[in-house]
Amino acid sequence: MAIMPVTDSMFLLAEAREHPMHVGGLQLFELPDGAGPDYVSDLHRQLLETVDVRPLFRRRPRGPVGVLGQFAWTNDDQLDVEYHVRHSGLPRPGRIRELLELTSRLHGTLLDRHRPLWEFTIIEGLGDNRFATYSKIHHALLDGVSALRLLGSTLSEDPDDRGVRPPWSPPVRTDVFDRPGRRDADPPDPFAAVSAFVKEVAGLGSAAARVVNEAFREQSATLAFQAPKSMFNVPITGARRFAAQGWPLERIRAVGRASGTTVNDVMLAMCSGALRQYMIDLGRLPDRPLVAAVPMSLRTRTPAGETALGGNAIGLILCDLATTDPDPTARLRTIHESMLRGKAVYHGMSRLQVTALSAIPLVPLAIGTIPGLTTVTPPAFNVMISNVPGPRRPLYWNGARMQGVYPLSIPYEGQALNITVTSYAESLEFGLTGCRRTVPHLQRLLGLLEESLTDLEKALC
Structure with a gap:
């Protein structure tokens, strides 16, 4: 049995x-050379054999389903691969x-909490x-971030692999027992870890005051619930x-170079x-x-240079989108300055402190299932916009080139759109x-x- 961090159990409690x-x-893939008409169905059968x-x-939640007791994970020793790995098709x-319509329907159904919380569907007919x-x-x-890193680690840059x-x-793996920095590493000192944790918690009050003071001092800084x-x-x-499309990165970099801003800006x-x-x-x-x-x-790297998978490690910056300004360059400048201020506010804080303060705007999302709450409380923000770094080079799945990868995320109560x-x-x-009902003409x-x-x-430019 593994105890869930609060940041993980929050997503179960709010569901x-x-x-x-x-x-x-x-993910979109190009069929490899020589692929026959049964390539996808054969691939599905191979997946079921894994x-x-x-x-x-x-992992699946431990304890009764749908009650306030799911704060621990347990392992499913009777995993039904055929349930989790599915085969679907489009009219040719x-x-x-x-494809987007099918994906929209698949994304709207709940995962079964009696089972490990994942599904995989392979789709032919494109x-x-x-x-x-x-x-x-x-x-x-x-x-x-973890999901994309996992994807990148399971595909290959070699089309012949x-x-x-x-x-x-x-x-x-053949090097499990010979990884550098592991064999002779000193065991962690539990007393030092507890002491550091207490110091970080004690510093939350001053960190919160710093955020508020900094926001009021900078008139254009953004506070939650404004x-x-x-x-x-x-x-x-x-x-x-769901709607998806890709743009050449060079077009976006060119705008960034001309304006002195980042790709994210x-x-x-x-x-x-x-x-x-x-x-x-x-x-x-x-x-x-x-x-x-x-x-x-x-998320930080381990001593062996790898990033640990699983769980959540996220901070939050509130950014002024300047949507009332008709000038596109002025909007970009405002966004750039707002992001710089948001990052500066968290400078020098520990991961725990950043996570705790970032959770303040997320509180309404966690309790948003209370009937009528979103109609009487101001929004902490209007839209979630995430930028997750992905693979830098073309990847292949047993010879099939991945043409594109498009993320699907979570609209929350009171937050009907996620980008x-x-x-x-x-x-x-x-x-x-x-949300299919409240965001019309998403395409x-x-x-x-x-x-x-x-x-x-x-x-x-």
Whole structure:
């Protein structure tokens, strides 16, 4: 039995039929040369034969389902691989539109808490000599950074490598007992660890005061619960709609070089311009600028140079999106300055302190299932926008080249839209996940993202 960290159990406690708490990914693959008509079905059968499963993918909540006692994990010793690994198809020749519709439906269903909290679907029938995979895993098990690193570690940069195993199966290792820095490492001092923990907790009060003082001192800094009420900050349903598209990273880097800003700043400015025009078209743009919650990874590397998988390690910056400003360059400048201030506020704090203070804006998400709460409380922020670094080079799955990877995330009660972005090779891949009922015409945002980037290019490049 393993005790859950509070950051993990929070995602289980907040889950309901209207609020699925899993993250996902859609991957597009090009069929390898010589692939026959049964390639995908044969691949599915091979996946079912992979019975060696990582411990992470055997975890399920311990105790009765649906009660307030699920604060520990237990291992499932009777894992049913056929339940978790599925095969689906589109009417040939399937278009991306049908693929996104199928993915939207799959992403809207809850994971079964009687079983380990993950599913994997391989999808055939796509046109242009392609197939796809959709995977989902509960946020209590993995955050987005861990999920993408796991994906990258299970694929190969070698197109001729035919030994790639699926994400839930551990790679075959021959150096387990000979890794540098492990054999002679001194055991951790438990008393020193407790002492350090007490000091960090004691410092939370001064750290919180510092955040508030810094925010009031800098007039443009953003505090939680200062965001305007918007069309996204409403009760949601469990049904999802998903839209995805990639943009060449060089276009975004060029805007960053011309403006002295980062790729992340330009990505946020693309979202700002798209959301501004989307809400203008619907007659729903607030008279105060939208505020984005931008997660930042607090995950560090182990002494052996690897990143531990599992759990959640996330801080949060609130960013002024300047959606009331019609000038795209002025919006980008405001976003850049807002992000710099947000990072500066956390400078010098420990991981525990950053995590604790970042949790303040997330409290309404954890208790958002209380009926009527979102209608009477101001939103801590308007939209979640995440940028998760992905693989830098093209990857292959037993010869099948991955053409794109698109993240699916979690709309929360009072947060009907989530934008998650990841990099892959020389592309920046956007995944937009929205409540099907409250975010109309989600696909339109993809065209507006292109318009927003074009406006920045015309103004700066």
